[in-house]
Amino acid sequence: LFISILGLLMVCHAMTGLADTEIKAEHALPEVACRYQMKVTPNDKSRSSIKSAWYFWRKTGMVQSLEDDGNFGEIWEETSTGHIHYRKLYPADKTAVEYMPADNPVSQLSFNWNKLSGILSKEELDELKIVKKLKLMGKAAELRKGKSKDQSIVVNWLVEENLPVSIIKKSKLGKTELHLIEMLPLATAHHKFIDMNEIANYRHIDAADFGDLENDPFVKKLMLANGHHH
Numbered sequence: 001l002f003i004s005i006l007g008l009l010m011v012c013h014a015m016t017g018l019a020d021t022e023i024k025a026e027h028a029l030p031e032v033a034c035r036y037q038m039k040v041t042p043n044d045k046s047r048s049s050i051k052s053a054w055y056f057w058r059k060t061g062m063v064q065s066l067e068d069d070g071n072f073g074e075i076w077e078e079t080s081t082g083h084i085h086y087r088k089l090y091p092a093d094k095t096a097v098e099y100m101p102a103d104n105p106v107s108q109l110s111f112n113w114n115k116l117s118g119i120l121s122k123e124e125l126d127e128l129k130i131v132k133k134l135k136l137m138g139k140a141a142e143l144r145k146g147k148s149k150d151q152s153i154v155v156n157w158l159v160e161e162n163l164p165v166s167i168i169k170k171s172k173l174g175k176t177e178l179h180l181i182e183m184l185p186l187a188t189a190h191h192k193f194i195d196m197n198e199i200a201n202y203r204h205i206d207a208a209d210f211g212d213l214e215n216d217p218f219v220k221k222l223m224l225a226n227g228h229h230h
Contacts, residue, residue: 029058029117029118029161029162030058030160030161030185031058031059031060031185031186031187032056032057032058032161032163032183032184032185032186032189033055033056033057033183033184033185033186033189033191033192033193034055034056034057034058034163034180034181034182034183034184035053035054035055035056035068035180035181035182035183035191036053036054036055036056036178036179036180036181037051037052037053037178037179037181038051038052038053038054038176038177038178038179039051039175039176039177039179040174040175040176040177041174041175041176041177042173042174043172043173043174043175044174052067052068053067053068053181054066054067054068055067055068055191055193056119057186057189057193058117058186059186061077061078062075062076062077062078063075063076063116063117064076064193064194066089066091066193066194070091070092071090071091071092072088072089072090073088073089073091073194074086074087074088074089075087075089075194075199076111076113076116078113084111084113084116085098085099085100086098086099086111087099087199089194089199089202090218090222091194093203093218094201094202094203095202095203095204095205095218096199096202096203096204096205097205097206097207098204098205098206098207099207100206100208117162118162118163119163119164119167119178120155120157120164120167125144125155125157127146127148128144128145128146128153128155129144129145129146130142130143130144131143131144131145136156136158136165137158137165137180137183139158139159139160139161140158140159140160141156141157141158141159141165142156142157142159143155143156143157144156144157150171150172151169151170151171152169152170152171153167153168153169154166154167154168154169155167155168161183163180163183164178164180165179165180166178166179166180203218205218205219
């Protein structure tokens, strides 16, 4: 989900997954718990708008997202060697699908930690012009605007928190909106991320082994939900 959202909200870079090859060192960003809402409105009136909501947690060396219904999440951990370990989480099935750093090129996955931890990368943000400085949610913010190809982008950006309050993208296809509904310090958040001790008790499946597990009930259910082989 989070990868898909980042793709939809991408400012100017074509990518598969998060196709920024450079992994950047994490700065001392505040540890936060957020809830975002997303709405995609097609210009084609015969198609309905799509709404979704999800949680986003950030702490040193870890970013985690979870659909608001709790059925699907993603977690990224930065290793001591600077690689990123990625998992898809299925809490109802107590299962985690592992994408090992060495397998990411084969899976066409590469991750930019700066983008993961801020939803927009520094490069994407820098391509937007600062229109004015303001206060949002009681915090220092910037209104930024820009264009990329056939789309216009408007971003309200929290400077110290390094996160968007909103991103609105318009093109001939329609409008995509992301809005920050709630943000709290991680230590006082009432909705907690899935703890690593809990994840350790999940069943763990290496994504590289999916082809050998087509008769596994969980893998079959996942493939059916995706509509194609993983």
